[in-house]
Amino acid sequence: MTGSPWFDATDLPRSPGGMIQADAHCKVTGYDKVYVAGDAGSFPGPDWMPKQAHMADLQAKAAVKNLLAEFKGQPPRAIPKSELICLIDSFNSGMLVARTEKYNIMLPDISLLHWAKRGFEQWYIRQYLK
Ligand SMILES: Cc1cc2nc3c(=O)[nH]c(=O)nc-3n(C[C@H](O)[C@H](O)[C@H](O)COP(=O)(O)OP(=O)(O)OC[C@H]3O[C@@H](n4cnc5c(N)ncnc54)[C@H](O)[C@@H]3O)c2cc1C
Structure with missing residues (x-):
């Protein structure tokens, strides 16, 4: 698996596998208020962390929570559990x-x-x- 071809037309940071690099809060590395969830992202975690709809759901929930927190001037705190x-x-x-x-x-x-x-x-x- 690798990232979508359109990622190449952006400056988004990429993992060695070509996915969009995120931190544990699903925040795109080096970007302000930009988040990624699901198959498009590369996230820190155990090597068995799956690219699964369930994991995408958990990441999306954490990403939304963190983005809303940032809009309120708070730091992102939500970290999706690896499951x-x-x-x-x-x-x-x-x-x-x-x-x-x-x-x-x-x-x-x-x-x-x-x-x-x-x-x-x-x-x-x-x-x-x-
Ligand atoms: C055969 C197969 C079986 C699977 N079975 C399971 C399972 O049983 N359980 C499970 O949890 N997971 C399963 N998965 C994995 C699961 O489907 C994915 O992990 C999940 O769909 C990821 O969700 P996502 O929203 O990140 O990406 P996607 O579901 O791939 O959604 C991305 C969307 O973006 C759209 N898109 C792409 N490029 C553009 C563009 N340039 N402009 C606009 N739209 C664009 C795509 O058309 C797509 O609709 C399976 C995957 C496959 C391939």
Whole structure:
């Protein structure tokens, strides 16, 4: 994976892999009130930190909180927690892999987890279908 081609047309700082370099607060290094979240960014953290929608959500929340704090003249304080949560769905069964700084879990491949993922998808997407 590397960054989008349009990054090359900017002065944004880049990681060795071509992503937009951010600090632990998701703030773009060396820029004022500029934040990055999700796959486009490169963030300090453990080497297993995933490029996942869940991680993008956590980074986006921290970035918004920090940007609003800066607009109020306060320093950015929010740091997204590093969390890998993956329900690997093979259509009739599923396997859960979860990792944080505190724990590391891998559940066996069972049909219940396939249905759990289907349920989660419906619940998660509802907010965007309103
Ligand atoms: C096959 C696959 C399966 C995955 N499965 C999972 C999973 O089960 N669970 C999970 O958590 N994560 C999963 N991921 C990872 C997840 O999709 C990404 O981590 C997540 O979408 C990142 O969100 P984002 O908003 O940073 O980027 P994106 O979702 O990629 O959004 C970026 C958006 O910017 C738009 N864009 C790009 N360039 C421009 C431009 N120049 N102008 C305007 N718009 C632009 C793109 O069209 C896109 O809509 C999967 C990824 C892939 C590829």
